[in-house]
Amino acid sequence: xxxxxxxxxxxxxxxxxxxxxxxxxxxxxxxxxxxxxxxxxxxxxxxxxxxxxxxxxxxxxxxxxxxxxxxxxxxxxxxxxxxxxxxxxxxxxxxxxxxxxxxxxxxxxxxxxxxxxxxxxxxxxxxxxxxxxxxxxxxxxxxxxxxxxxxxxxxxxxxxxxxxxxxxxxxxxxxxxxxxxxxxxxxxxxxxxxxxxxxxxxxxxxxxxxxxxxxxxxxxxxxxxxxxxxxxxxxxxxxxxxxxxxxx
Amino acid sequence: xxxxxxxxxxxxxxxxxxxxxxxxxxxxxxxxxxxxxxxxxxxxxxxxxxxxxxxxxxxxxxxxxxxxxxxxxxxxxxxxxxxxxxxxxxxxxxxxxxxxxxxxxxxxxxxxxxxxxxxxxxxxxxxxxxxxxxxxxxxxxxxxxxxxxxxxxxxxxxxxxxxxxxxxxxxxxxxxxxxxxxxxxxxxxxxxxxxxxxxxxxxxxxxxxxxxxxxxxxxxxxxxxxxxxxxxxxxxxxxxxxxxxxxxxxxxxxxxxxxxxxxxxxxxxxxxxxxxxxxxxxxxxxxxxxxxxxxxxxxxxxxxxxxxxxxxxxxxxxxxxxxxxxxxxxxxxxxxxxxxxxxxxxxxxxxxxxxxxxxxxxxxxxxxxxxxxxxxxxxxxxxxxxxxxxxxxxxxxxxxxxxxxx
Numbered sequence: 232x233x234x235x236x237x238x239x240x241x242x243x244x245x246x247x248x249x250x251x252x253x254x255x256x257x258x259x260x261x262x263x264x265x266x267x268x269x270x271x272x273x274x275x276x277x278x279x280x281x282x283x284x285x286x287x288x289x290x291x292x293x294x295x296x297x298x299x300x301x302x303x304x305x306x307x308x309x310x311x312x313x314x315x316x317x318x319x320x321x322x323x324x325x326x327x328x329x330x331x332x333x334x335x336x337x338x339x340x341x342x343x344x345x346x347x348x349x350x351x352x353x354x355x356x357x358x359x360x361x362x363x364x365x366x367x368x369x370x371x372x373x374x375x376x377x378x379x380x381x382x383x384x385x386x387x388x389x390x391x392x393x394x395x396x397x398x399x400x401x402x403x404x405x406x407x408x409x410x411x412x413x414x415x416x417x418x419x420x421x422x423x424x425x426x427x428x429x430x431x432x433x434x435x436x437x438x439x440x441x442x443x444x445x446x447x448x449x450x451x452x453x454x455x456x457x458x459x460x461x462x463x464x465x466x467x468x469x470x471x472x473x474x475x476x477x478x479x
Numbered sequence: 480x481x482x483x484x485x486x487x488x489x490x491x492x493x494x495x496x497x498x499x500x501x502x503x504x505x506x507x508x509x510x511x512x513x514x515x516x517x518x519x520x521x522x523x524x525x526x527x528x529x530x531x532x533x534x535x536x537x538x539x540x541x542x543x544x545x546x547x548x549x550x551x552x553x554x555x556x557x558x559x560x561x562x563x564x565x566x567x568x569x570x571x572x573x574x575x576x577x578x579x580x581x582x583x584x585x586x587x588x589x590x591x592x593x594x595x596x597x598x599x600x601x602x603x604x605x606x607x608x609x610x611x612x613x614x615x616x617x618x619x620x621x622x623x624x625x626x627x628x629x630x631x632x633x634x635x636x637x638x639x640x641x642x643x644x645x646x647x648x649x650x651x652x653x654x655x656x657x658x659x660x661x662x663x664x665x666x667x668x669x670x671x672x673x674x675x676x677x678x679x680x681x682x683x684x685x686x687x688x689x690x691x692x693x694x695x696x697x698x699x700x701x702x703x704x705x706x707x708x709x710x711x712x713x714x715x716x717x718x719x720x721x722x723x724x725x726x727x728x729x730x731x732x733x734x735x736x737x738x739x740x741x742x743x744x745x746x747x748x749x750x751x752x753x754x755x756x757x758x759x760x761x762x763x764x765x766x767x768x769x770x771x772x773x774x775x776x777x778x779x780x781x782x783x784x785x786x787x788x789x790x791x792x793x794x795x796x797x798x799x800x801x802x803x804x805x806x807x808x809x810x811x812x813x814x815x816x817x818x819x820x821x822x823x824x825x826x827x828x829x830x831x832x833x834x835x836x837x838x839x840x841x842x843x844x845x846x847x848x849x850x851x852x853x854x855x856x857x858x859x860x861x862x863x864x865x866x867x868x869x870x871x872x873x874x875x876x877x878x879x880x881x882x883x884x885x
Contacts, residue, residue: 276523277489279554290599292557298595298662299487299553300526332519344511345520346488369516428517442524457505459551459575465568466558 232362232392239388244398247405259412260405266337266417268397271448272352272361272436273341274333278456278463281348285444285470331442335363335396335434337418339451344428347454348467356446357438358393364435365389365403400434444470449477481532482539486546488525491539492518504547507540549588552579556589559610559619562603570610577616586622587665593626594668595661597634632671635709640667643705649697657702660692670707680710681790685783688763700760701809711794745805747851748796748861751868754844755793757811761840762786765833778882782837785875792868799864831883838879845872 251260276284286292333352334341341349365371377385391399404420412420423432450471456464468478484491489504492513499513501521513521522528529546531539558564558572579585598604604627611620640658648654661667666687673683684703693699762782797807848869852862 279487291602298592462571
């Protein structure tokens with residue numbers, strides 16, 4: 232990460248700390264920062280996708296899953312323009328295909344609007360290839376009226392390395408922490424699931440590179456399952472147990 | 480309204496003007512408003528995205544449900560085949576698939592995928608069959624038994640696919656795209672079934688040649704022709720025995736001949752092959768315009784049969800050229816009188832003038848065969864083949880004449 236980006240984040244962080252001290256919330260903010268240093272990157276996926284990841288080393292599954300994999304070509308025409316250029320192009324020129332998006336989570340539950348299985352990723356396998364961003368990056372562009380381009384003029388101080396994620400969270404959330412804030416509230420402070428995705432609030436996690444069964448720490452199933460999908464979850468549980476990955 | 484759907488992610492995204500909404504497999508009635516900012520979360524790494532253009536909510540929901548059910552059926556089938564999993568989970572999976580297979584579209588789509596590759600070594604097919612028996616799941620039992628029986632054919636069809644040179648597709652990316660389209664549209668399954676039932680491979684080519692998805696892909700005709708070439712050769716009659724006095728000079732058998740007479744022979748045969756390929760393309764183009772008018776059914780049947788003959792003829796000429804060490808052409812080149820007129824004819828099946836054009840095309844093809852028959856440079860065994868093909872050509876002229884007279 233560029234020095235200018237780090238410096239800008241540091242300034243936001245120090246400002247937040249000073250403000251908390253002036254409000255008498257410096258203790259709770261410090262507790263929050265210490266706790267969030269252990270937060271997790273979580274990706275929400277369907278049970279079918281988790282099964283695919285859990286069985287990727289077996290020829291039986293990979294042989295047939297390959298048959299349904301194909302890139303999609305968007306048709307020409309104005310109707311498709313809004314899908315054509317996503318904001319990740321702005322943040323990650325040339326890396327778009329390799330980038331995975333998740334959310335920072337305190338309790339291991341991710342953005343369940345997008346998938347009934349929250350996959351908690353292992354720190355040691357992602358820390359060197361992961362960064363965090365203030366909020367949904369595409370929404371950030373929209374709010375700051377930043378034009379999607381290959382060379383955007385992004386404000387600095389809104390992203391951090393994995394190791395500095397607690398600093399970013401302090402800079403973003405300090406105003407919501409007061410002298411009464413305790414650990415019961417950390418989960419919803421960090422990730423608030425709204426009725427629709429418009430109301431979701433979270434710190435976005437960008438993971439570059441592959442995601443395999445080895446990257447998984449545990450899986451949390453967040454939605455009730457029909458009997459057929461429950462069978463898939465049982466199979467996932469049995470498969471992941473061999474890799475010492477818990478499914479709750 | 481347009482849509483992007485993914486059975487694996489269990490999400491459908493609707494695009495209607497500036498509005499974006501999504502719905503889930505579990506609750507298609509609940510439309511969730513979406514923004515562009517949500518999109519990279521919606522489908523994750525799902526690679527089965529499908530675009531649906533200019534449709535309505537009901538049709539999109541139907542397609543989406545079918546994709547979700549088919550994906551679920553695939554997941555459960557693979558679980559049932561997984562010998563590493565406990566029997567109770569596998570049996571439960573079989574019971575789940577059995578319910579889904581009550582829908583024939585799900586059966587078809589599941590088989591489209593299963594028939595695209597031979598069963599891997601780490602699958603426990605016999606164990607799955609026993610569990611089906613125990614669970615009383617007759618639909619899964621039937622699907623897996625047939626899958627087991629077809630394994631030699633599936634292997635053969637996959638091998639034929641795998642040896643198609645990548646250049647014909649236009650690169651590896653195009654090859655993957657083509658393979659996906661062929662699997663999704665059920666053509667692996669179709670070739671396997673064609674082999675099993677010993678139906679004419681030309682009928683498969685005819686059907687595949689009309690498929691709108693394949694037609695968008697470059698070189699689709701050449702790819703399909705190359706794929707089924709090994710099966711067309713086994714369809715054909717065995718080569719006629721060559722009498723000793725008809726033996727041609729040994730130099731003729733050399734793959735890359737420098738003998739001008741041999742090259743002339745190959746040129747003549749390739750000229751006939753180009754004409755046959757042009758006829759195939761013309762009839763395929765003509766039949767693409769077929770309608771559902773019952774009065775036109777006899778014409779469609781007759782023209783389909785003639786197309787079949789031309790495909791068989793092309794295959795026999797190709798084999799004959801190879802037998803003499805030549806390299807058959809793969810395209811008709813510039814089209815002649817054959818197609819230019821048919822292309823511009825909208826209503827072929829009710830149009831006697833258009834049928835007359837087809838008759839003229841057949842007559843011109845017959846003349847080409849007759850010219851080669853009087854050529855002294857063509858060996859006798861090839862003349863026997865050409866004589867046979869000329870007779871078929873005469874029959875075509877008679878059949879089209881009858882259609883015109885009706």
